[in-house]
Amino acid sequence: MKTRIVKINFKNPEISKIKEAANIIKMGGLVAFPTETVYGLGANGLDRKAVKKIFLVKGRPQDNPLILHISEIKQIYFLVNEIPNNAKKLIKRFWPGPLTIIFKKTKIVPDIVTCGLDTVAIRMPDNKIALELIEFAGVPIAAPSANISGRPSPTNAKHVAEDLMGSIDMLIDGGSVNIGIESTVIDLTQNPPVILRPGKITQKQIEKIIGKLQDKKEEFIETPKSPGMKYRHYSPDAKVIIVKDVKEIKKLRKRYSEKKIKQLNYIDKIEMAKNLFKDFREADKKGYDIIVVKEVEDKGFGCAIMNRLRKASCTKETSKNRPC
Ligand code: TXA
Ligand code: MG
Numbered sequence: 001m002k003t004r005i006v007k008i009n010f011k012n013p014e015i016s017k018i019k020e021a022a023n024i025i026k027m028g029g030l031v032a033f034p035t036e037t038v039y040g041l042g043a044n045g046l047d048r049k050a051v052k053k054i055f056l057v058k059g060r061p062q063d064n065p066l067i068l069h070i071s072e073i074k075q076i077y078f079l080v081n082e083i084p085n086n087a088k089k090l091i092k093r094f095w096p097g098p099l100t101i102i103f104k105k106t107k108i109v110p111d112i113v114t115c116g117l118d119t120v121a122i123r124m125p126d127n128k129i130a131l132e133l134i135e136f137a138g139v140p141i142a143a144p145s146a147n148i149s150g151r152p153s154p155t156n157a158k159h160v161a162e163d164l165m166g167s168i169d170m171l172i173d174g175g176s177v178n179i180g181i182e183s184t185v186i187d188l189t190q191n192p193p194v195i196l197r198p199g200k201i202t203q204k205q206i207e208k209i210i211g212k213l214q215d216k217k218e219e220f221i222e223t224p225k226s227p228g229m230k231y232r233h234y235s236p237d238a239k240v241i242i243v244k245d246v247k248e249i250k251k252l253r254k255r256y257s258e259k260k261i262k263q264l265n266y267i268d269k270i271e272m273a274k275n276l277f278k279d280f281r282e283a284d285k286k287g288y289d290i291i292v293v294k295e296v297e298d299k300g301f302g303c304a305i306m307n308r309l310r311k312a313s314c315t316k317e318t319s320k321n322r323p324c
Helices: 015-026 048-058 073-079 085-094 128-137 157-164 203-210 247-255 269-285 301-312
Strands: 004-007 031-033 040-044 067-069 099-104 119-123 170-173 184-187 194-197 239-243 261-264 290-294
Touching: 004 015, 015 031, 015 040, 015 128, 015 170, 031 128, 031 157, 040 048, 040 128, 073 119, 085 099, 085 203, 157 170, 157 269, 239 247, 239 301, 247 261, 247 290, 261 269, 269 290, 269 301
Parallel strands: 004 170, 031 170, 067 119, 099 184, 239 290, 261 290
Antiparallel strands: 031 040, 099 119, 184 194
């Protein structure tokens, strides 16, 4: 298959190009597109065959459900059985934006999207290209991150091309993403609600709007509610080692003196989130054996960053089909 790469202006998307991409979605094809978090691999979320292609192309485990992306609130009424009050409040405050909400689904949502669960994940991305693509396609777009399963999520079009060139119909190049790690996933079908995947929107921000959430961290939930959490994720080929302070790096350099070690340094959390997956990919390309990263405080946005770092630092042996 030939993958067309189309550059689109993210501030002012060219309508003719958006229409072309939307037509591919309507016809059952695959289009990778930017969102504010990471690039997504999109298909018509109501078309079983199209959604199946997403799983095949990514090599995604069959029990890891997808997020449906919408561009207007009214689309949600076809997809979910009820919109709890808490959802209304969160939608009002955070959509469009990096918050995915889990609802009870209607029959319209194909089982392949939710992997047979009776719930569906929905979000409205804060990116003009994404919103216009969904609008012109006229359907919710099912989209996981546009990487081969287990690899670091793509934060620019080049990353998508590295993983998926030749296996998707179109790749929209809309520049680098804003945030750099995936959306916060919150499950409102449980009481109290629980964050299944931390992201840019923090527990504290959510609690301000809807009150106390379940306090368990996802690492401690024994049977992961978000099936995607049980897999090794976001991982470069190099071994990722998290250190508490820079002194440990010296020790590591001694211990692994024969290895090529890349040390990643960041000024702040925003910069770290934006660059982490890109830096993982670059370190692999340059043939590093080990990536060393200094931990950040496991608080606020730091929770999301540490969650990704810990998953990336899981070794193949510890993660084989087990939560890590
Ligand atoms: O920022 C994002 O969310 C990006 C962009 C492209 O929107 N998408 C993304 O999708 O990260 P993906 O497929 O890589 O991650 C979706 C996560 C997985 O952890 C999955 O298990 C969880 O959402 N999920 C989806 N549907 C679910 C459901 N019904 N119940 C629980 N978890 C669900
Ligand atoms: Mg992903």
